[in-house]
Amino acid sequence: MLVLSHKIQIKNPTVKQERYFRQACGTSRFAYNWGLAEWKRQYEAGLKPTAFKIKKAFNAIKPVDFPWVFNVTKCAAEQAFANLGTAFKHFFNGSGQYPQFKKKGRRDSFYLSNDQFKTEGNRIKIPKLGWVKLTESIRFEGKILSATVSSNADKWFISISVQLKTSPVKISENQTDVVGVDLGVKSLATLSNGETIEGQKPLKKLSR
Template sequence: MAPASVSTSLGGGVSVLSGRRYRLELTAEQANQCQEFADICRAVWNTGLEQRREYRRRGAWMNYVPQAAELADAKRDHPWLGAAPSHVLQQTLRDLDRACREHGTFKVRWRSKARWAPSFRFPAGNLMTVERLGRKWGRVKLPKLGWVRFRWSRPLGGEIRSATISWKSGHWIVSLLVEDGAVTPEQHAIPGTTVGIDRGVKTAAVTSDGEFYDRPFITVGEARRYRRLQQRHSRSAPGSANRAKIVAAMNKIMARVVDRRGDFCTQTAARIVRKNALVVLEDLKILSMSASSAGTLAEPGRRVAQKRGLNRAILDKGWHRLELALTSAARYTGTTVVKVNPAYTSQRCSACGFVSEGNRESQAVFRCKNPVCGHAEHADVNAAKNLRRAAGHAVSACGDLGIGRSAKQEPVGRATGRKPLGESPSFRAGRKSIRRLGP
């Protein structure tokens, strides 16, 4: 079976969209409005998902177009929906439609009041205006929110296409999607250069050129404090104000860790794609690799503690985030990113091709057991070289550019007994279905 690959090279003449994230400084009224908009979007998402699941159970298909029409009718029956801009609610339904097409209706998650980070998106960039107020401050005009101040931490550098407001670690953040005028080159500046990247739990990334990329994302003091907060959290009462304070403190520490990991992945990806026209990664099923092995009461798992430690190490190194950073940075250099089958890459000798379990003597030592060869080097570098050599066997797994089911692939028959969007229990509950909707 041919290994799958993913290509990120968009071809010449394609403009690049990039994100600009800023920290907002909202007034109390604007903060309440943002929370209100996010709560309404959460209710629309959950109601739309509930309707889609009921529709699928009857063997029929539901998509964005009829739901958007029913949303307009629901706004007349439920006035509290009108507090949020119409295009924001429509964008929520578009996001739901895309998630259902990519992952399946019954695999899309509900937006929980306790677990979901509030967010919503303004899709119309022509309705937004950005002004710079000084060296450190700027402001953006958003529908129904008016002028909103933000920290000018980097230049905007392009025309706004959309804006996403989200809540992160005690602050509201605006992420502006801009068209920065950059164009993906038809060819890399150094054509013919190829590098393989081996991702590991000891070192985040090792290249076939012998370069090691790694750094700690949490300090010793932060790890100690986070552990104490976890202990306090386990002893606190669910739903109490004390538990909310503990969770906020934990999120504050983890936000710094996430930012450091993102900064590391971005810088590492920029260095790699600048020097290579082809980047080869392992086609790792990270979600399956980091799944719990606890099992059930009837069939308990084995070596659960060891597997839990491995899962934490995998997630801490940010394997998937590095892959996303590489695909994003490749748009500016014309680099192609492919993924190949990782089978036996750590056991195969990169010099002679001999495969044996005994070749890898330890985590870091590789020594070929072939009597004729005897090649020895760092095990991760050897695996990265095998990945680079396997690039010729990679094939595109993208197919056509369509994602999921086509909008025309509806069943011929129409389901009966379907509840319109506005008659959902979430909408009938009115103001009880969301946290705060003003006076």
């Protein structure tokens, strides 16, 4: 089993689309920071906070206190709590530092589950926004797992994770059964061991 992450630049986003992207990133950041503050509050009150409990508390008050979160995909806030839970898990097992509040403009992004978007050629449909053009189509076929929209140097990108049954690139025998591969804009793929594989351009699609 192989999971590929194909990063594609969003083509000439409109003012409306960029506004949506910024709102979704802001919603994700706000939910994470709210969750971190609530986690600290519950812990100091002698409670045992979890990502599920924090998310439940947020959902209970968001219709009245934070109605603007409904302007973007529900995943923007939901995934923030999952990420917070993962951050605390890493902290408790010693593999990470104590979670910090997120700052605007630093690694701004928001997540989309596979039921929250659809692809068609070189475009993608996002909830409450509509179709968005991409600079290219996904280079391979498989089961789409998720996507993440992010910004870098005033440009917007979407990274789409796809699960393949067979590898479109040669994987060495010492690789594990599940391998993470990042398909970037310049190179075909970067394996989990750091190896870069160059691809010929243009590359429209890789068969299973």
